[in-house]
Amino acid sequence: MSNHVKILVMSHKRVVIGISLALVAIFVIVKTTNRQVTPTYQTAMATKGALISTVTASGTIVATNNIDVTSTANGQVSKVYVKEGDNVIKGQKLFEITQDAIGQQHQSQAYASYISAKNSLNSANANYYTLQAAAFSANQKFMNDAVSRNLVTTDPTYIQENDAWLASEANFNNVQNSILSSQANLVSAAIAYQQASSTVVSPASGLIQNITVVPGMGIVTSTNSTTVASIQTEGNPVATVNLSQVDVSKVKAGQKVTLRFDSIADATFTGKIAGINKLGTVSSGVTNYLATIEFDSSSPAILPNMSVTAAIITNVKDNVIKVSSSAVQTQNGQSVVRELRNGQLTYVDVKLGENSDTETEIISGVNEGDVIVTSVTTDTGSSSTNSTSPFGGLRGGFGGGGFVRVGGR
Template identity: 30%
Template structure:
């Protein structure tokens, strides 16, 4: 095997090669330093402008804006259930009825009594008929003959019995004479007023009977859907016991609960992002329309009730569906933003580290709105400044 022999280098050539190598190494070092000074570290971000909002999270349930639990003031046995859950009703529609035999009888009797009193008044106001006059005249003639006979009997044989018969005959004559005068001359003003008062009294009795009869029927107060029937046919129910519930399903809202630690930031009119458990991934736009002033205890926490109106779009939203709410309490457009990881505490204040020649420096900043990921910087930095993240 032949060996390869390299040409021998003189000192001048070796010096040139070494110089070239040293220059290359120095050039690489200078390039790395310059690049490090001109390129920001990978753990920096630029202060940017953008939109940011703060929100309060809450929960709630879908309910109807208009609903009613219905009852009757009287007790009784449920005779019939006319409408069932899911049935639509209009104002006045009967939902169920109690047994009302005695109440119906009193109503019919009141109707007949009014008709009788009205007939008496009509007769009293009308002109006398010839046949009525003849009847009254005949009764008067008969009574006159009877008193004459009674007087003769007493005169022939005075006795207690004949005296009593004579007094009865006189009374019959007075009645017959008064009846004849009434028929021929018409009723007096006072008698007409008495008949009129009787009609008014009968009308009041009928209205009272009608109201009592109405109280045996449970009717719908407005256009709605029956959502609950709380009784069964044949069941004995007490007065004012809940019998049924109706609701207008065309107008829904969300009954929300807001924790006491968040309620100070919540106001009527704020926008709400609604998510319903029944429709994962769907978002519905809403607005806070009511915030109740008094707190209540729920599951060991103090909460405030609120109402959210929302656009259910074309979804089949139903009563009682659970809702997760994001109430937008603050919205800022074009704010200076940095990631929350760029913020650090300096005493009681906030600061960021800004890249500067030589080494990063701390800059005290005034912060504003935060959404949990980014924070608004009110003062202290400018758009485009490079800040360190996660230091």
């Protein structure tokens, strides 16, 4: 009998405990379900103004109007006449080099080539006058004999005198080409001789930079010249950037460009498209088209081979209604934006126009000054979520507010 009572008591306790746990679970579920979901809207007004469409491309600086100062001399630098940043003129002495035996040999050979080229030009000039006189004499003989006697073109005398004149004229024309060739050879020999000279002079007028020699420093060259400095001349840098297949059709010569460098903080430069190579190059299955950009201004901070990012302005539309591109969404193939009207979230059908990197033109559906929702943050008391999707939990309504969908205005 006592055992039977104990069993009944234990059974009763289990029932009580079970009911208590069930009540606690129901309480937790009710509290969780009734927790208020509070939305926070990030908004921005629809504005009216210019919409600037751009194409972004990256590339490098290919020219900064620098001319290298080079030398083929061998020996030791004895004097440096200039310092970094000096203004120099073409032909000004920059450095003096004491030549070693190899340097003296190079200089002598270069001088011999220069003298030979000079003599060749003198000979070509002398031959010019000789052949000019011969051509004139042959022409006069032909005119005063065969032509004046009205000989037929098949007459042996006519044929002989005419051919002699034509041959003399051909020789005279050929010697003119020989003079041009001799002049080019003389210029080349003069440059080579100057390169091998003990005195290094400036090849152009401008600002001397990148001096790499000091007194006492040895210079050793073999067949190639050594760059010892550079001259920055007047002019602006040039960059090339790669355009994708999608963007190349949007870019045209003359379009304005803004340019930025990672290595030059807080500086923006402007320029224009000089030309586009539409033949394209293929690398790893990707086709790119090279566009050349001329800068509007220069800066000492812009150096050759620097990386640059270009924003090419492809279109500008004035007086358009525009919103942040993050506010534009798609529902069932229809473009929509979310507006706040009297505190209530409203979906509005819109017709889109052009777009830039950050903004989108609204052709219809939104007016200037309308409050547009760009994103929504939902706070449930214990955590928050941020959503820019039209399906991000908005359809059940927030705090009883719900939403309304309207057509474009």
